[in-house]
Amino acid sequence: MIDLKLLQKDFDNVSAQLKRKGVDEELLADLKAKNEALKVAKMAYEAAQAAQNEMSKLFGQYMREKKDVTELKEKVDANKIKVTELLDVQREAEEALVIRAMAVPNLPDENVPDGEDEESNVELKKVLTPREFSFIPKEHWELAEQNGWIDFERGVKLAKSRFSVINGQGAKLERALINFMLDFNEKRGFNEVSVPQIVNRTALEGTGQLPKFEEDLYKIDGDELYLIPTSEVPLTNLYQDEIIPADELPIKMTAHTACFRKEAGSAGRDVRGIIRQHQFHKVELVSITKPEESDKIFDEMVACASDLLTVLELPHRLVTLCTGDLGFGAAKTVDLEVWLPGQATYREISSVSNTRDFQARRAKIRFKDGKANTLVHTLNGSSLAVGRTMVAIMENFQNEDGTINIPEALKAYM
């Protein structure tokens, strides 16, 4: 959630920044008005409540002194009606405000480039040069089928489209990658955690997936529970509603989980292969930091993911997302895109974001800063999406006869 106090105080500036992310100024003006309305309603309610408390105390005193309370009771009864009404007004105002506020995305950082969509993303650098092929490189689904690694039909049979089954050496590669990534991250100071892959509504609200993106989530019928779309959700919410001692920061975590997404808005995209699946494995990084060190940790996380790709000998590039491509909760995002020779293009394989205090405000994650309790910064990033890493290995390490070599760094894990 954005800082409503800041919106109140510096409307023009906040509005200008959110405009870059396509948020209508009128909506913000409305939000500000609702915030002010709540303040007014609250003051009225609290004044009435104070009077009520005052009279109740007096009531007790009268009883002890055995004084007559009929007159006081009349007054207090009348005031009680007022209190109830004012409370209703306040609640309505609050509800209206929260609905609006929860749907407003985070402010982009000032140095995030402007733009409508991925066309305006800015390449930061390329790492490793794509290999020259003496033959026409195949796409991963062709290789996967040829090697018997992926069974697309049976995945569909078991569930539906965008599900697949991985076999034999493919399955082994997947497992090797997960272990390799976790070990690598751990060496970079990220503590391995194993978390639930089903979470409640509160957790998803804390990290910003709800209420806005309900249609992308798999919900468990009959329970207020959802399959996680990313382990960012359980990892970040581990500290929900907590005040963390300053000396425990930064908290750096890594976890492997399956992720589940309905991919509601991507009909027709990446229908072949395993680029876009409803269920996929991902190794994630999440950091919780003091505000002043979040930029530093952000760079560390980007470096961690990039180095992981480098060690796997996978050519890639780093891209800063423009305002239009930035996610809901992110103030800043760097995507890592891996080179896929079969498609002759770079494709996203990791996305590292700093949400600053946006999630922390929603999830109430603070740290004790001397006497004051201050919101932390939360960051998340993949390192890496496992399925897409497999795709990248298949396509980059393919031989002319369709066989696939294993990157040197992975051999110990196979």
Place this chain on the structure above:
RNA sequence: GGACAGAUGGCAGAGCUUGGUUGAAUGCACCGGUCUUGAAAACCGGCGAGGGUCAUACCUCCUAGGGUUCGAAUCCCUAUCUGUCCA
């Protein structure tokens, strides 16, 4: 699945029978100070969270949501979770 018992501040743990001046005793932990060469012990002081205010005042929070009442941590209902026992 059935029957009880419970859920209080960082932790432990009173208060609930008999509703009122209890945001909450006490202990531990923690922070500051005195003392000490230093530390420990002892002693003194501070010490939950959110909102609000320049700061007070004031409002809210004793798992959550309802209810009773002038007034609820305390009484009633529901949900969730935990423990114990029975199947």
